[in-house]
Amino acid sequence: MSGPLTDLDRPNSYIGRAVPRxxxxxxxxxxxxxxxxxxxxxxxxxxxxxxxxxxxxxxGFDLEAARAVPGVHTILTxxxxxxxxxxxxxxxxxxxxxxxxxxxxxxxxxxxxxxxxLVMVIAESRAIAEDALGLIExxxxxxxxxxDPEAALEPGAALIHDSLGSNLAWERTVDVGDxxxxxxxxxxxxxxxxxxxxxxxxxxxxxxxAVAAFDPSTDQLTFWYSGQAPHMMQFIFAxxxxxxxxxxxxxxxxxxxxxxxxxxxYGDEVATAAAAxxxxxxxxxxxxxxxxxxTDIHARDHIVKGRMGLTADGKIAALEFDxxxxxxxxxxxxxxxxxxxxxxxxxxxxPYEIENYRARSRVVFQNKNLMCQYRAVGHPIAMAICxxxxxxxxREIGMDVAEVRRRNLMADDSYPxxxxxxxxxxxxxxxxxxxxxxxxxxxxxxxxxxxxARKSGVYRGIGLVSMVEVTNPSPAFYGIGGAPIxxxxxxxxxxxxxxxxxxxxSVTEQGQGTNGILAQIAADRFGIPIDRxxxxxxxxxxxxxxxxxxxSRGAGIGGEAMLQAAVALRDQVLDVAAVMLQTEPSxxxxxxxxxxxxxxxxxxxxxxxxxxxxxxxxxxxxxxxPELVATRHYRVTDFxxxxxxxxxxxxxxxxxxxxxxxxLGFWAVEDCGRVINPMLVDEQVRGGVVQGIGGALYExxxxxxxxxxxxxxxADYEVPMAAEMPxxxxxxxxxxxxxxxxxxKGAGEAGTGGAPAALMNAVNDALSPLGGRIHQMPMTPERIxxxxxxx
Amino acid sequence: xxxxxxxxxxxxVSAEVEGRTLLSDFLRGNLRLTGTHIGCDTSQCGxxxxxxxxxxxxxxxxxxxxxxxxxxxxxxxxxxxxxxLSAIQQAFQDQHGLQCGFCTPGMVMATASLLKENPKPSVxxxxxxxxGNICRCTGYHNIxxxxxxxxxxxxxxxVAG
Numbered sequence: 001m002s003g004p005l006t007d008l009d010r011p012n013s014y015i016g017r018a019v020p021r022x023x024x025x026x027x028x029x030x031x032x033x034x035x036x037x038x039x040x041x042x043x044x045x046x047x048x049x050x051x052x053x054x055x056x057x058x059x060g061f062d063l064e065a066a067r068a069v070p071g072v073h074t075i076l077t078x079x080x081x082x083x084x085x086x087x088x089x090x091x092x093x094x095x096x097x098x099x100x101x102x103x104x105x106x107x108x109x110x111x112x113x114x115x116x117x118l119v120m121v122i123a124e125s126r127a128i129a130e131d132a133l134g135l136i137e138x139x140x141x142x143x144x145x146x147x148d149p150e151a152a153l154e155p156g157a158a159l160i161h162d163s164l165g166s167n168l169a170w171e172r173t174v175d176v177g178d179x180x181x182x183x184x185x186x187x188x189x190x191x192x193x194x195x196x197x198x199x200x201x202x203x204x205x206x207x208x209x210a211v212a213a214f215d216p217s218t219d220q221l222t223f224w225y226s227g228q229a230p231h232m233m234q235f236i237f238a239x240x241x242x243x244x245x246x247x248x249x250x251x252x253x254x255x256x257x258x259x260x261x262x263x264x265x266y267g268d269e270v271a272t273a274a275a276a277x278x279x280x281x282x283x284x285x286x287x288x289x290x291x292x293x294x295t296d297i298h299a300r301d302h303i304v305k306g307r308m309g310l311t312a313d314g315k316i317a318a319l320e321f322d323x324x325x326x327x328x329x330x331x332x333x334x335x336x337x338x339x340x341x342x343x344x345x346x347x348x349x350x351p352y353e354i355e356n357y358r359a360r361s362r363v364v365f366q367n368k369n370l371m372c373q374y375r376a377v378g379h380p381i382a383m384a385i386c387x388x389x390x391x392x393x394x395r396e397i398g399m400d401v402a403e404v405r406r407r408n409l410m411a412d413d414s415y416p417x418x419x420x421x422x423x424x425x426x427x428x429x430x431x432x433x434x435x436x437x438x439x440x441x442x443x444x445x446x447x448x449x450x451x452x453a454r455k456s457g458v459y460r461g462i463g464l465v466s467m468v469e470v471t472n473p474s475p476a477f478y479g480i481g482g483a484p485i486x487x488x489x490x491x492x493x494x495x496x497x498x499x500x501x502x503x504x505x506s507v508t509e510q511g512q513g514t515n516g517i518l519a520q521i522a523a524d525r526f527g528i529p530i531d532r533x534x535x536x537x538x539x540x541x542x543x544x545x546x547x548x549x550x551x552s553r554g555a556g557i558g559g560e561a562m563l564q565a566a567v568a569l570r571d572q573v574l575d576v577a578a579v580m581l582q583t584e585p586s587x588x589x590x591x592x593x594x595x596x597x598x599x600x601x602x603x604x605x606x607x608x609x610x611x612x613x614x615x616x617x618x619x620x621x622x623x624x625x626p627e628l629v630a631t632r633h634y635r636v637t638d639f640x641x642x643x644x645x646x647x648x649x650x651x652x653x654x655x656x657x658x659x660x661x662x663x664l665g666f667w668a669v670e671d672c673g674r675v676i677n678p679m680l681v682d683e684q685v686r687g688g689v690v691q692g693i694g695g696a697l698y699e700x701x702x703x704x705x706x707x708x709x710x711x712x713x714x715a716d717y718e719v720p721m722a723a724e725m726p727x728x729x730x731x732x733x734x735x736x737x738x739x740x741x742x743x744x745k746g747a748g749e750a751g752t753g754g755a756p757a758a759l760m761n762a763v764n765d766a767l768s769p770l771g772g773r774i775h776q777m778p779m780t781p782e783r784i785x786x787x788x789x790x791x
Numbered sequence: 792x793x794x795x796x797x798x799x800x801x802x803x804v805s806a807e808v809e810g811r812t813l814l815s816d817f818l819r820g821n822l823r824l825t826g827t828h829i830g831c832d833t834s835q836c837g838x839x840x841x842x843x844x845x846x847x848x849x850x851x852x853x854x855x856x857x858x859x860x861x862x863x864x865x866x867x868x869x870x871x872x873x874x875x876l877s878a879i880q881q882a883f884q885d886q887h888g889l890q891c892g893f894c895t896p897g898m899v900m901a902t903a904s905l906l907k908e909n910p911k912p913s914v915x916x917x918x919x920x921x922x923g924n925i926c927r928c929t930g931y932h933n934i935x936x937x938x939x940x941x942x943x944x945x946x947x948x949x950v951a952g
Contacts (some may be wrong), residue, residue: 021886027892028880028899030826030866123852127811205830205838205927256828256893257927289832439888511891511928679887679933686930687890714835714925722921722931727949751930 011592012527015742018679019530021516023509033253035209035226040282043211044073046275047129047285048268049119049136050294051111051320053162054145054281054367054707058107061119062137069135071128076120076275078106086240088265090331092481097337098170098363098685100331101161105274105524107268110158111140112160112329113369114707115294115416117267122275122283145707149326149364150303160329161363163303169331170338170363174345176420177356182318183309191393192307196600196776197300197381199326201245202374202697203719206256207287208296210269212276222249223273227262228508229548230540235484236265236334237273252538255510259691260374261296262510264549265333268295271355298701299374300777301326302344302381308389314399314407318356319349319420323383325371326364332372334483338363340371343378344454349386349468350419351430351645352408357420373550375691379753380777387465387757388764388775394770401761402443404768405434405466422495428645429733430466433669436462437647440731441667446651454769459654460664461768463761467754469644471672471746472556472739488635489553490544493522494568495628499593499607503565504536506546512748514554518562520676521742525537525566527590528606544631552746555676557634558641564632576626577609580619595765634740641738646670648689650758651726654766656788659781661763663726670750671733674743681747682730688751689728692718695752696759700778796861799824800868808855814848815839817855818865826866826896830925837924838893840900841865847904849923866896868902879903879941886946888937890928897924902938911942914949 026032049061063075106117119136123129146152146160152167164185177708183190197440197763204226207304211224222245225476227233230250238245255262272285287295306321323344341361349357394404400591410417416426437443443462486506494502503522509515509704515535523530536542546561547553574585577595581603588595594602595609612619613626620626636642651665670685698718702710711717756777764773767787774787785791795812796805798917799822806821813951818824818841827850830836839850842864871877876884879902881893898921904913912920917938926934936946 018887020887024884024887024889025876025880027889027895028866028876028883029870030824030896031894032826034825034828034893036829038821039823110858127809203927205836206828206891206926207830254893255891256830257891259927289830511889511893513887513890551795683887683890683929683933686932687928690930691927713833714831715833719925719927721925722918722935725918725931728930 008701012523012529014524014530014674017677019516019520019677021513022519023515031250033208034256035211035224036286038211038224040211040213043282043284044122044124045126045129045284046120046122046272047126047133047431048117049116049133049138051107051116051118053111053140053142054114054147055113055143056528057141058111058118058144059139059141061139064131065135069128069132071124072121072132073124074122074279078104078108078118081105081271081274082108083279085270087711088240088333089337090333092336092478094481095170095336095342098331098336098338099164100169101164103330103333105271113367114709117271117367120271120275145367147366147703147707149324149370152366153362157257160367161469167365168362169327169365170341172342172345173360174421175358179318179320179356179358182356183412185317187312188309188317189393189397190307190309191389191396193389193392193775195304195306195385197302198700198777199298199301199371200695201293201296201298201701202259202261203518204257204259204261204728207289207292208262208266208269209286210272211282211284212273213282214276214280216280219243220247220249221273221277221282222251224251225269226255227252228510228550229263229543230508230538231506231548232369232485233661234540240270241274241277250540252508258510260373260550264297264335264372265267266295289714290712291699293717294369294709297332297372297374298369299371300381300695301371302380304385306385306389308393310393312397314394314397314404316352316354319354319386319432320358321348323361324364325361326366326368328368328370329365330370332370334485335373337370337372337477339373340378344381346381346421346423347378347468350421350423350468352386353471354420368703370607375688376749376753376771379467379749380692380695380756383465383467383754383757384760386758391463391761392764401464402434402438405464409434409466424639426639427735427737429671429735430645433645433647433671433733434466436731436733437649437667437669440669440729459656459766461652461654461762461764461766462616462649463758463765464647464649465636465754465757465761466647467645467750469552469646469746469750469753470641471552471644472636472642473551473553474636474640477551486547488633489546489558489561490631490633491558491565492544492629492631493526493565495569495573495606495610497610499605499610500532500534501526502534503562504543505558505562506548508549508553509539512547512554512684513677514549516680517555517559517676521559521562522566525563526570528593532593544633552748555744556740556746557636559744560742561632561634563742564634565630568630568632572627572630573609576613576641577604579621579624580609580612613764624642636739639739642739642745644672644747644750646750646754648754648758650762652759652762652766654763654784656770659784661784663693663727666728668751669731669733670747671735672747673736673745675732675734676744684748685730685751688749689755690720690725693725693751693759694754695777696756697778793856795855796859797858797863798817799863800865801863810854810856812855813851814853814855814858815850818850824867828896830893835925837901840897842900842904848898866899869899882941883937886933886937886940888933894924894926898926898934902941903936906942909931911944912938
């Protein structure tokens with residue numbers, strides 16, 4: 001490690017070290033505080049009747065038998081929430097032209113996807129509520145479902161929202177350079193491919209869950225939920241339930257996985273809060289796994305036609321694609337469902353020198369579950385389009401896939417600069433990361449192994465990807481378009497009388513180790529053993545105001561705020577100490593929980609100092625006003641996003657008889673700037689890679705033509721398991737971001753963004769001697785056999 | 792309603808439950824032992840693993856009444872008698888073998904069961920044994936390392952640190 005912040009000889013140097021997380025012990029003992037663990041006095045339980053049809057007119061319900069079930073307290077329909085909940089619309093002004101329709105927590109007149117909530121039963125237990133659901137007579141008229149996004153755009157297609165006049169939610173184009181001339185130029189080899197990216201979803205092991213409690217005497221709502229952005233939800237409940245923001249408290253304690261799933265406005269959760277307000281009693285709603293598959297946001301769902309031109313010496317002449325993405329019947333509130341398409345246009349080709357770039361994306365309504373931001377928003381699509389075209393084109397001209405990257409990746413000394421799509425880039429290391437990747441994977445050795453294997457009829461393939469990841473977003477992501485989503489975060493550091501630090505932050509913990517790295521940063525910069533630091537996150541009543549966790553921003557933005565707060569408190573404490581010790585602050589230090597001279601000899605403990613300030617202020621000069629608490633906020637300025645880069649490789653073996661793909665190895669070189677805790681970041685990268693492998697090989701939400709989800713259980717939807725996963729080797733290049741003192745960029749989404757392209761390239765590399773190729777994810781055995789022409 | 796009695800983590804417990812009450816719901820709802828988690832409803836995920844008479848069981852696949860008279864151990868009963876983390880729990884903490892912690896109780900129960908059958912499992916044997924436990928956060932890598940460490944083996948058996 002190098003740089004000013006990782007002087008590992010100093011006491012309390014935690015930044016850059018593999019410090020185990022303190023809160024792991026609690027989780028290992030079964031003492032987690034997940035939402036379903038919460039029991040409140042007089043609490044009731046909610047269950048929802050959901051639309052069995054993808055598209056249906058809602059005529060009404062016979063609720064008599066359900067109401068008669070002993071233990072049923074209240075039954076609410078969509079109509080009952082009219083006037084209670086203000087409808088919401090998922091549009092943002094910076095996505096010019098984006099349209100969507102007003103949405104209610106439960107369908108009122110028309111149900112638009114299978115799984116949309118229709119009726120809420122509130123009972124003494126979840127089991128009783130479900131018993132009652134079975135007795136509801138729903139009067140629904142099925143309507144023609146529109147499920148295929150291409151068909152949805154055809155003239156005469158049935159409209160999902162009559163009021164919008166079209167099933168097109170949004171369209172954006174980019175056109176840079178002279179694409180037509182570049183493709184037409186002499187000596188340019190063009191490859192054209194049609195890609196399909198299936199829908200998949202987050203499958204957080206803890207399903208979405210909420211407990212809402214409303215106190216009518218104070219008009220205050222408390223909402224415990226399994227989520228990522230407490231302050232955003234505070235705004236949403238206040239606005240749509242007619243409350244003051246200061247009367248809404250949102251708490252997210254332990255969160256059992258989130259991955260972007262738990263950052264949206266879900267009807268069942270809004271209905272739970274609304275019902276708590278109506279009834280004045282706590283209500284719990286915990287989605288079961290069927291509900292999760294039907295209503296947790298889905299991801300991807302793209303059909304892309306793309307082409308790339310390569311000159312004879314392997315330079316990218318031009319890149320062009322046309323993307324259609326299906327987003328379900330509404331744009332998700334408040335982040336919208338157009339961000340993914342926007343990212344695809346922004347990020348495709350961003351690692352490379354490309355002068356001629358043209359792209360279009362159309363975002364289309366359909367009668368399926370809503371699609372929105374899930375881990376690595378748009379990245380797997382963008383990386384697959386460019387890097388799969390690049391490897392296919394390289395094969396076409398007979399150039400090695402590593403060499404073709406060397407010739408096209410932006411030079412490491414060429415920053416700051418822009419990508420073809422106009423993204424501002426800085427502090428990236430594509431060339432160095434590629435070379436490091438080739439070294440750690442023993443690229444030449446694997447190629448020799450591949451050639452050897454082919455002689456014995458074994459089809460192995462190697463695929464690479466060079467990628468960027470959007471992290472540490474500025475207000476340009478959401479706030480600029482009117483979303484109630486903070487791009488800045490705050491941190492508070494307080495020295496308590498016992499000499500320990502109480503820190504709090506507006507970024508949130510879902511298992512990635514946020515609380516651990518915040519403690520590392522505070523302890524390191526303040527000068528105290530980490531076991532004297534206690535962390536609070538996930539409570540709008542007690543943490544500074546901020547955005548929470550999304551877009552890989554916790555370490556980079558929350559971490560920088562914590563660093564600045566710890567430095568500020570250190571300065572404040574030294575000012576107090578200097579007066580008490582009759583010296584200059586510059587002659588003192590804080591080390592290991594004590595105020596010391598610069599040579600490290602102890603002058604007084606932090607506890608002595610704090611007890612004097614708090615208990616015996618009479619010993620201090622009367623004009624001294626000591627502050628043993630500091631708060632700092634941080635936002636990224638000058639750059640819309642802080643991009644990271646990475647290089648990844650997959651080695652696969654394809655069984656050409658069965659179509660099964662075995663991942664033999666995976667390597668990831670990640671440049672996320674300053675690494676705060678290598679143990680945490682490495683496993684987060686691996687976890688991201690595993691979700692990327694899932695999307696590339698196994699995971700798909702399968703719908704039939706009627707919009708019925710066919711595999712809405714873990715028995716039928718395949719997620720990666722330990723036995724199928726390879727050892728994943730992670731290495732780092734560290735190029736700190738110039739935008740902060742900490743220098744940390746995000747890392748949480750890189751694996752998910754990059755792995756699918758590497759896998760697709762590896763499979764196509766394996767299939768190439770047989771003349772087969774596949775550009776559809778997931779690459780299931782059946783699809784691979786079809787690609788080989790054997791079925 | 793049925794009266795159900797069993798021993799859970801060494802304590803005799805008894806409660807009146809509906810016949811349809813699953814062991815997982817009995818532990819969480821009646822006994823308030825919320826360390827046992829419900830992740831899937833269809834017995835795929837393994838978050839609800841407990842030991843029943845020493846055998847590892849997905850507690851969502853068993854009615855509480857079926858467990859009457861048995862000795863049940865849950866994650867809350869896995870620490871050392873003095874309350875400190877057991878060797879398995881300590882290994883998971885040291886190796887960062889967990890992220891959100893939701894699958895973790897099941898992983899710990901599965902590991903205890905594996906190491907009873909096979910005190911020195913290989914990496915491949917560990918990966919195989921965990922076929923019924925989904926972790927959605929980690930890359931499974933550190934979970935494997937934690938099991939190696941808990942069994943007193945060299946964690947460098949994994950290719951990458």
